Amino acid sequence: MLTIGIESSCDETSAAVVENGEKVLSCEVSSSVHLHSKFGGIIPEIASRYHLEYISEVTQSALKKAGLTFRDVDLVAATCRPGLLGSLLVGLSFAKGLSFALKKPFIGVNHIEAHLFSPFLGKGFVFPFIGLVVSGGHTSLARVNDFDKIRFFGHTRDDAAGEAFDKVAKILELGYPGGPVIDRLARTVTDSPFKFNCARLPGSFDFSYSGIKTDVLYTVQKLGRITKKTKAQIAHSFQTAAIDILVKKSILACKKFRIETLSAGGGVACNSYLRKRLEEESRKENIRFVYAEPKLCLDNAAMIAALGTSLYKKGFVSPYTLSAEA
Ligand code: KG4
Ligand code: ZN
Secondary structure (H helix, E strand, C coil), X not given: CEEEEEECCCCEEEEEEEECCXXXXXXXXXXXXXXXXXHCCCCHHHHHHHHHHHHHHHHHHHHHHCCCCHHHCCEXXXXXXXXXXXXXXXHHHHHHHHHHHHCCCEEEEEHHHHHHHHHHCCCCCCCCEEEEEECCCCEEEEEXXXXXXXXXXXXXXXXXXXXXXXXXXXHCCCCCCHHHHXXXXXXXXXXXXXXXXXXXXXXXXXXXXXXXXXXXHHHHHXXXXXXXXXXXXXXXXXXXXXXXXXXXXXHHHHHHHCCCEEEEECHHHHCHHHHHHHHHHHHHCCCEEEECCHHHHCCCCHHHHHHHHHHHHCCCCCCCCCCCCC
């Protein structure tokens, strides 16, 4: 079964072809991030116009890379929520049009749920598992028993993990997106005189990042002009605290629910310190830690096509009246 996936929830225009819900035949991504970086964050109007301009080209390129044509497609899957409304609408409308023209079924997919499954692509899905989704818009922990049996039990109460990386990078004048820069800069020092902490929210699997972000802001304001080394030390301390809380709660969730598999997806799952710490802690607790290659952690249509196929195989389809939800 060949599924074409369309993803347009934020600043990545992506199309992918996935075979039988597991094998990625192609995954094309065209990002408008370069157009947003000077603003220090995503400008929704620019993102949706970019999707409109490139969606057709990206889709044709995905088919070509897979060595296929539109006639080979069996199912059309697209992100329907959550995301930027204007951006979602472009991909969703394009996918519905494609499905109608090809006379093939259409299915709408939840972007966050798709991030949960992307680490398993090409490796085989294992149930049950605890899934950590850490991206620019979400920080969530879920217990996953099947493709349609997902229970989210941990959320961010304010900023998402990626958002906190982006805001701290902005405070340190490191550019956008902040996650990769902080990751790189933090690796240039081994220790830091700064000590930042994340709210621990005991007894809950929720997260909070607004306090640590404000703490970094006040520290930087107090210091005045800062050297590159000081920036690296601040980045190091922030990253350690921001990641350690994710690791702690993810492992705790596996132990509490007696689940032996842990997955991490979303842009922040590219973070080198997060991967290292989750690997170390999982090994200690005999937990199998599954993570995706960076391309599949970031927003991509392969995960949309994959989850769309698995849901379709379980009997789900979406009507053309399905609307986008922010
Ligand atoms: O999943 P994603 O591509 O888009 C959303 O759905 O939001 O994630 C983008 C986020 C950005 O906030 C970016 O700063 C963060 O992921 N990110 C990272 C790293 N690479 C990307 N955060 C920390 N460390 C990284 N290496
Ligand atoms: Zn995402």
